[in-house]
Amino acid sequence: MTKKNSKITVFGLGHIGLPTAVLFANSGLKVTGVDINKETIELVNKGISPVVEPGLDELLNRAVLDGKLVATEDGVAASKSSNVMIVVVPTPVDKFKKSDLTAIKSACQSISKGLKIDDLVIIESTIPPKTCEDVVIPILENSGLKAGEDFGVACTPERALPNNTIYEMTHNARVIGGINKESADKAVLLYENITNGKIIKVKNLITAEMVKLMENTYRDTNIALSNELAMICEELGIDAVDAIDAANHHPRVNIHIPGPGVGGHCLSIDPYFIVEMAEEKGVDSTLIKNARNVNEKMPQHVAEMVENTLKEAGKQIKKSKIGVLGVAYKGNVADARETPAEPLIKLLKEKGAEVYAHDPYTSRDVIESFDAKPVSMKDVLNSDIVVLITDHGEYKNITPDMIVNKLFICTRPILNPAKFKEKGVLFKGIGRI
Numbered sequence: 139m140t141k142k143n144s145k146i147t148v149f150g151l152g153h154i155g156l157p158t159a160v161l162f163a164n165s166g167l168k169v170t171g172v173d174i175n176k177e178t179i180e181l182v183n184k185g186i187s188p189v190v191e192p193g194l195d196e197l198l199n200r201a202v203l204d205g206k207l208v209a210t211e212d213g214v215a216a217s218k219s220s221n222v223m224i225v226v227v228p229t230p231v232d233k234f235k236k237s238d239l240t241a242i243k244s245a246c247q248s249i250s251k252g253l254k255i256d257d258l259v260i261i262e263s264t265i266p267p268k269t270c271e272d273v274v275i276p277i278l279e280n281s282g283l284k285a286g287e288d289f290g291v292a293c294t295p296e297r298a299l300p301n302n303t304i305y306e307m308t309h310n311a312r313v314i315g316g317i318n319k320e321s322a323d324k325a326v327l328l329y330e331n332i333t334n335g336k337i338i339k340v341k342n343l344i345t346a347e348m349v350k351l352m353e354n355t356y357r358d359t360n361i362a363l364s365n366e367l368a369m370i371c372e373e374l375g376i377d378a379v380d381a382i383d384a385a386n387h388h389p390r391v392n393i394h395i396p397g398p399g400v401g402g403h404c405l406s407i408d409p410y411f412i413v414e415m416a417e418e419k420g421v422d423s424t425l426i427k428n429a430r431n432v433n434e435k436m437p438q439h440v441a442e443m444v445e446n447t448l449k450e451a452g453k454q455i456k457k458s459k460i461g462v463l464g465v466a467y468k469g470n471v472a473d474a475r476e477t478p479a480e481p482l483i484k485l486l487k488e489k490g491a492e493v494y495a496h497d498p499y500t501s502r503d504v505i506e507s508f509d510a511k512p513v514s515m516k517d518v519l520n521s522d523i524v525v526l527i528t529d530h531g532e533y534k535n536i537t538p539d540m541i542v543n544k545l546f547i548c549t550r551p552i553l554n555p556a557k558f559k560e561k562g563v564l565f566k567g568i569g570r571i
């Protein structure tokens with residue numbers, strides 16, 4: 139796994155695959171990026187990143203200019219000319235909340251057609267436990283080669299956070315499991331080219347698969363607890379964030395921050411991979427399912443808050459103009475996958491409201507695809523009621539006089555409710571003093 143003898147192919151040039159490819163290329167290794175999206179390939183080969191991520195454009199440009207990174211659609215040819223294949227393709231859930239491994243299977247099929255003795259295949263995508271054993275390895279063995287004997291397999295699920303991906307990929311601890319010691323050791327040597335973070339070798343592939351799912355399930359469950367506590371606090375007239383802050387001073391307590399629901403490609407999906415496997419094995423996963431349920435119902439709670447707040451002000455939700463601030467699933471990113479804004483907008487429209495939305499990062503097309511009208515921040519603030527969904531930096535500067543009709547639902551603790559209430563704004567939701 140030295141710079142001289144390794145040639146890498148990265149399958150999937152998205153939010154995680156492209157930074158991975160670019161970091162390896164800038165470490166001096168020769169990298170081929172494979173994607174099924176022609177536009178992505180064209181952009182990458184021009185040194186332009188199709189995903190918004192701080193620092194990525196510059197690193198990509200350098201890698202392409204230095205001739206270290208080339209993108210192609212031809213995964214078979216790329217595999218034939220590489221000795222390490224890294225898979226970072228999407229792993230969503232279907233409408234029944236079961237894992238959809240279509241992209242993993244398709245990438246592995248391409249790899250199997252170009253697989254050679256001593257190659258190493260690494261899965262970075264987040265996958266249900268046992269996917270390497272049950273899905274990845276059988277497809278790779280269609281090559282006629284035997285996993286663990288003729289070629290290596292390792293799993294190192296990526297845990298980087300969007301908007302801080304480059305830093306996290308180069309500094310976070312990384313978990314690596316292999317089909318055998320040789321595969322894991324090779325993968326460790328490889329990732330040492332791009333990370334200063336601690337590398338934790340776990341016993342096998344399934345442990346590595348599970349670690350990532352456990353992390354995100356812990357966070358999803360913790361947020362569900364926080365959301366439930368916040369809803370109870372709301373009824374009791376307690377400032378939930380204040381109470382959580384105080385509780386977190388306990389040395390062994392770390393309650394997460396409540397919000398309008400959980401989005402993104404990780405937390406809202408990964409727990410289902412554990413549930414799916416638990417069901418297959420006949421093990422109870424009630425807590426994990428309930429946590430998902432609580433978080434998935436949060437947009438409904440926010441929609442009810444909107445309706446009740448309008449009622450309190452003597453208005454009806456039907457035909458009201460509702461302004462939504464932020465549709466991205468979290469602050470300062472464009473990513474709106476699984477965002478709670480989408481079901482919220484749907485629920486508000488079902489109640490007969492007109493919904494307008496602003497997001498400084500997410501494109502107008504995304505807002506329109508959620509069936510809201512993209513407008514300026516000023517127009518949103520002019521609505522009958524304003525609902526803040528995303529904690530974008532820009533929204534931290536909102537002042538009471540900007541809320542024209544004095545009705546405000548805040549689902550993120552970024553503003554001080556007292557300041558709004560002083561100026562006659564009917565402020566509902568959470569805040570921070």
Ligand SMILES: NC(=O)c1ccc[n+]([C@@H]2O[C@H](COP(=O)([O-])OP(=O)(O)OC[C@H]3O[C@@H](n4cnc5c(N)ncnc54)[C@H](O)[C@@H]3O)[C@@H](O)[C@H]2O)c1
Pocket residue numbers: 149150151152153154155172173174175178226227228229240241242244245262263264265295296297298299300403404
């Ligand atoms: N986005 C995150 O924050 C994050 C963080 C950690 C881990 N992950 C995991 O990383 C994996 C990738 O997620 P992402 O956010 O980068 O996805 P993404 O949608 O941003 O990018 C995936 C890319 O893979 C391409 N692709 C799809 N099928 C392909 C195939 N068969 N061959 C080659 N390319 C293919 C797509 O065109 C796309 O460009 C997922 O398993 C996800 O759970 C994501």
